[in-house]
Amino acid sequence: MAFTVSPPPHIKEGVSVKKLMWSRFIVLLPLCLASIYLFGFPALGNLVAGVLGAVFIELAIQKTFKQKVTIGDGNAVYLGLLIALMVPPAVPFWLPFIGAVFGIGVVKHAFGGLGSYMFHPALATWVFLKLSWASLMVPTSVPQLGSLSDLILETGAGFIADASPIAMIGVLYLIARRYIEWRIPLMYLLTTVVLVFLLGDPLSYVFTGSFLLGVFFLATETSTSPITKNGRLVYGVACGLLTVIYGYFTGNYIEGTFYGLLLANAIAPMIERSTVPKPFGGVEA
Amino acid sequence: MSDVIRLDKLPEKVIIPMRQHDGIACAPLVKKGEEVLVGQKLGECEGSDLAYVHSPFCGTVESIGLMPNPSGKRILSVVLTPSECTQSVEFVPEKNASPSRLIQIIKEAGIVEYYEKPTYLALKPEKRIDTLVMNATFPLITHAYLGSLDKVLKGFSLMLEASGISRGVIVVRADDKESIKAFKGAVVDGKPLTIAPIIGKRHADYYLEDIDDRIIVVAAGKVTYTPTMMNLLSADVMGRKVSLGHEPSDVHIVVCGVKSAKAVYDAISEGKPYLENAVTVIGAVNKPGAVIVRFGTPIKDVIDACGGYKGEPGKVIVNGSMGGVAIYTDEAPVVKNTTGIVVQTKAEVLQDETTACIHCARCVDICPMNLLPTRIASYADMGKYEECEHLYAMNCIECGACAVVCPSKRHLVQLIKYSKLQIHNICAAEAMEEATK
Ligand code: SF4
Ligand code: SF4
Numbered sequence: 001m002a003f004t005v006s007p008p009p010h011i012k013e014g015v016s017v018k019k020l021m022w023s024r025f026i027v028l029l030p031l032c033l034a035s036i037y038l039f040g041f042p043a044l045g046n047l048v049a050g051v052l053g054a055v056f057i058e059l060a061i062q063k064t065f066k067q068k069v070t071i072g073d074g075n076a077v078y079l080g081l082l083i084a085l086m087v088p089p090a091v092p093f094w095l096p097f098i099g100a101v102f103g104i105g106v107v108k109h110a111f112g113g114l115g116s117y118m119f120h121p122a123l124a125t126w127v128f129l130k131l132s133w134a135s136l137m138v139p140t141s142v143p144q145l146g147s148l149s150d151l152i153l154e155t156g157a158g159f160i161a162d163a164s165p166i167a168m169i170g171v172l173y174l175i176a177r178r179y180i181e182w183r184i185p186l187m188y189l190l191t192t193v194v195l196v197f198l199l200g201d202p203l204s205y206v207f208t209g210s211f212l213l214g215v216f217f218l219a220t221e222t223s224t225s226p227i228t229k230n231g232r233l234v235y236g237v238a239c240g241l242l243t244v245i246y247g248y249f250t251g252n253y254i255e256g257t258f259y260g261l262l263l264a265n266a267i268a269p270m271i272e273r274s275t276v277p278k279p280f281g282g283v284e285a
Numbered sequence: 286m287s288d289v290i291r292l293d294k295l296p297e298k299v300i301i302p303m304r305q306h307d308g309i310a311c312a313p314l315v316k317k318g319e320e321v322l323v324g325q326k327l328g329e330c331e332g333s334d335l336a337y338v339h340s341p342f343c344g345t346v347e348s349i350g351l352m353p354n355p356s357g358k359r360i361l362s363v364v365l366t367p368s369e370c371t372q373s374v375e376f377v378p379e380k381n382a383s384p385s386r387l388i389q390i391i392k393e394a395g396i397v398e399y400y401e402k403p404t405y406l407a408l409k410p411e412k413r414i415d416t417l418v419m420n421a422t423f424p425l426i427t428h429a430y431l432g433s434l435d436k437v438l439k440g441f442s443l444m445l446e447a448s449g450i451s452r453g454v455i456v457v458r459a460d461d462k463e464s465i466k467a468f469k470g471a472v473v474d475g476k477p478l479t480i481a482p483i484i485g486k487r488h489a490d491y492y493l494e495d496i497d498d499r500i501i502v503v504a505a506g507k508v509t510y511t512p513t514m515m516n517l518l519s520a521d522v523m524g525r526k527v528s529l530g531h532e533p534s535d536v537h538i539v540v541c542g543v544k545s546a547k548a549v550y551d552a553i554s555e556g557k558p559y560l561e562n563a564v565t566v567i568g569a570v571n572k573p574g575a576v577i578v579r580f581g582t583p584i585k586d587v588i589d590a591c592g593g594y595k596g597e598p599g600k601v602i603v604n605g606s607m608g609g610v611a612i613y614t615d616e617a618p619v620v621k622n623t624t625g626i627v628v629q630t631k632a633e634v635l636q637d638e639t640t641a642c643i644h645c646a647r648c649v650d651i652c653p654m655n656l657l658p659t660r661i662a663s664y665a666d667m668g669k670y671e672e673c674e675h676l677y678a679m680n681c682i683e684c685g686a687c688a689v690v691c692p693s694k695r696h697l698v699q700l701i702k703y704s705k706l707q708i709h710n711i712c713a714a715e716a717m718e719e720a721t722k
Contacts, residue, residue: 008698009685010606010627012635017643017692073640115641115693178647227646227657277655279529279677280516 015179017114021074023179024217027170028081031209034164039089043160049093050084051077053100061109075114076104082122085161085213086258087129091136099125118269120221123262130255158254162209171216181220183229187236188215188243195244206253214243214257224265226272234271239264289429289563291577292590299342299365299581300352301327305621307401308334313363319346323373324558327363336403336621337395341560341579342367353617355584355603357610362618365581376556387447387553394552396559397621399542400512404549407541408448410534416489417445418522418533418540419455421464422509426624427457429563429575430543431467437543438473440550441500444541447549453500454489456522460507468502478502488524511605513683515540517653529680564619566591568628569598578619584626585615599631607685608698637694648687648697654680658687662697665704670711673704681705 035043058076062069071077083103084096103125111117130137174180192215196206219225219239226235242263247256304310311328315321321340328338344367352362379390392405399420408417419441421427430437445453457464459482471478481492483505492501503522510518516527518540525536533540544562551557561579564587571592578587584601588594602609603617606627648658657676664672681701688697 008602008606008608008610009688010600010602010609010611010629010635012637012689012691012694015647015690015692016637016694017640020643020645020692113641115643178650181646222643222645225644227644227649227659229646229649232646276657276676279656279680280520280526280654 017075018073020179021078023174025074025078025081027168027174028078028085028217030167030170031085031161031164032081034167035085035089035160038163039160042091043089043163045093046087046089046091046096046160047081047084050082050087050096050100051080053097054080054083054104057101057105058109061105070114073114076108079103079108079121082213082217083125086122086126086159086210088136088138088158089160089163095129095133095136099129102128115223117223119262119265120218120224123218123258123265126258127262158208159210161213162254165207165209165212168209168212168216175216180216181222181225181232183232184219184225184236184239185215187233188219188239191237191240192244195240196248199244199248201248201253206247208254210254211243211257214239214261218258218261219264224268226268226275228272228275228277230277231268231272231275234275235264235268238267238271289432289575289577290590292579292582292587294586294590295342295367295369296582296586297366298347298583299344299367299579300362300583300616300618301338301340301365301581302352302354302360302362302618302620303328303338304360305338305580306336306397306403307622308332308336308403310361311335311338313349313361315346315349315363317346317348320344321346321365323371324376324560325374326558334403334406336397337393337558339395339558339560340365341581343370343372344368353612353614355610355612355617355620355623357612378556379553382553384447384449387443390552391444391447391549394548394558395621396545396548396552398540398545399622399624400515400540401622404444404541404545407539408444408450410539412534413537414448414450414534414539415452415537416493416523416539417441417448417450417453418518418538419453419543419546420510420518420540421455421457421543422461422505423543423565423624424458424461424464424509425565425567425575426563427461427464427543429565429577430547431464433547434467434471436550436554437546438471438500439554440546440548441541442473443549443553444546445499448539450539451499452493454493454522455500455502456505456510456518457502458507458509459483459504461504465502465504473500474498480504483522489522490524511608511682511684513608514653515682516680517682529677559621562619562621562623564623565625566628567625569595569630569633570628571595578623580620581618583616583618584612587619587626588615588628594628596630596632598628599634600629602627602629607689608683639695640693642693642695645692647690647692651686651690653684653686654682656681658697658701659695661704662695662700665700665707670704670707673701674708674711678704679708 054076080100083099087096103121107121107124108117175182242260243256246259247253309330309332311330323343325340327340344365347364347366349363351359354360388405396404398407468478480502489503505522515533519533519538520526548559563575564578565575567573576590600611602611642659661673661676661678685698
């Protein structure tokens with residue numbers, strides 16, 4: 001009888017990278033539907049363009065360099081969707097496509113691929129698009145100070161993601177299942193709320209789809225946030241702080257979120273290094 | 286507790302390794318063709334970390350050589366063809382022996398703890414010890430001994446006597462109702478046992494202060510403390526955290542198993558050496574459960590006793606699916622440190638492919654020892670063992686939890702274990718250098 005000989009452990013949890021990525025993708029779908037409902041065909045086209053761009057470049061790179069094709073793990077598709085969600089709904093389709101090509105091709109793959117990138121590809125891409133096509137990357141309208149109903153359907157929305165903040169509710173399920181970290185979003189939200197309150201800006205001005213996308217999907221990106229437990233708490237606070245600083249002085253909390261997070265990405269390794277946990281039971285008695 | 290069976294059917298062939306724990310190997314005392322009796326000493330050795338080997342069977346020595354072993358390696362073993370004869374060497378029970386004589390008997394009997402240390406050494410660490418902890422947190426194993434609980438408790442008392450340790454704490458899982466019930470009904474020193482729950486900061490010491498019983502039972506959480514989890518056991522049960530590079534005896538605790546307690550009873554009150562153990566069999570077999578097996582019995586006979594394989598077996602794992610060894614043949618025998626056998630069907634065998642770490646930190650969140658498994662593993666992979674040491678790799682209890690939750694299916698435990706080995710070697714080499722200076 002032939003038995004398999006392999007190293008322990010001999011049982012593992014069913015969770016895989018693939019599951020993590022696709023579940024995030026699925027949780028973002030209601031938001032996409034809401035945006036299509038609100039902005040119609042342009043939103044749909046842009047979302048598709050983002051995903052296509054991501055898949056196209058990943059395939060091209062992996063085929064050219066004869067690497068294993070990893071489209072199946074869902075990471076590129078998910079990032080492509082994120083990138084598309086972060087552009088205004090009425091831009092030409094080539095913009096999210098180029099964005100995705102840049103995000104996946106340069107920020108993801110040139111930096112070593114999944115797990116190795118230092119900056120969140122979607123964030124870096126957003127900044128790249130903003131700098132290159134500043135006139136196109138203006139939100140249709142900065143969300144007006146509005147009632148809380150804006151959380152359900154943001155009528156004065158800026159980017160595609162701002163269509164309906166409430167449509168991201170599925171993320172709570174992912175957090176409950178530990179598919180998404182809870183420390184970062186919690187600290188990020190708390191810090192932002194407290195600071196905004198202290199500074200006297202209206203909260204409804206802050207709670208936009210883009211901000212929530214940042215809290216739940218961008219800040220929690222695993223490769224660009226610290227792995228230590230305390231580090232993640234600190235990182236959440238840092239995200240909040242940086243977002244509010246930018247938002248307060250420019251009056252634009254949407255851009256504040258994205259710029260703030262990119263900065264937070266940059267200091268993540270430092271936070272991680274200074275929060276390495278103490279050993280169990282102390283070093284020397 | 287009634288579901289424990291005793292394997293009485295004689296195997297065709299018995300393989301008795303000369304080394305059944307992580308210590309010194311014995312030299313065979315018998316020759317090919319010789320007849321041996323039950324309880325006859327087959328292997329003797331000299332040194333400090335030894336466990337004599339005795340024959341649990343009556344039979345003829347067929348050969349002596351390297352044979353399959355549950356450790357995955359081949360080990361020098363005496364192969365016997367057992368016979369129906371049940372003749373044994375003379376077993377002499379001891380009464381009113383002095384503590385040093387008790388230790389002597391325990392040593393002669395070749396009793397080994399579940400964490401690979403010979404019991405006679407474990408009981409006498411030459412440090413100040415105030416508590417002997419019996420780890421009864423393997424429910425199936427504990428159940429197998431509930432039928433002879435009085436003997437186990439007697440053995441435990443004898444261990445206290447032999448070692449001169451004043452108090453005993455028996456740890457069971459809080460969710461192991463069956464064992465708790467059995468312990469409730471047991472009597473030690475003429476008094477019923479006290480069962481105490483561990484709540485928050487209220488550790489075993491708290492109860493020992495109030496009660497003047499020599500032995501108490503504590504129900505601690507829902508954790509099964511495997512051999513690598515000794516430090517966690519001492520922290521959870523006694524509230525004494527063991528610092529890096531130390532062991533429970535440094536915080537005045539000695540740990541023993543249920544099996545060794547029973548074996549101590551057998552050795553002292555019945556004069557028998559260590560010949561058999563309860564082994565649990567779970568997974569793809571027709572009748573999972575605990576079996577009392579004589580050492581040297583091939584694993585396939587144990588599986589037959591459990592109704593045989595269910596479906597097509599793909600993997601046979603010795604000592605737990607989290608850290609155990611997947612053996613390549615079921616001819617390998619049960620030995621003193623065998624506690625459990627897990628069978629997986631072909632379909633259950635994992636076929637995962639490892640991918641890059643995505644820094645999801647799931648391994649960090651799950652690690653009971655507060656380590657950064659992914660970092661240690663990455664450094665180990667790069668050969669930077671000193672970095673591993675700085676991240677306290679030596680604290681890893683090899684529980685395997687990190688590898689279980691990893692979505693990238695990385696071989697975290699192997700890498701960390703390997704780094705521990707390398708750190709150990711580096712330290713040893715440094716010590717050598719110091720010494721030769
Ligand atoms: S095996 Fe993994 S989870 Fe367990 S102690 Fe070691 S590093 Fe931590
Ligand atoms: S669980 Fe696996 S993928 Fe996640 S951080 Fe740990 S090693 Fe990396």
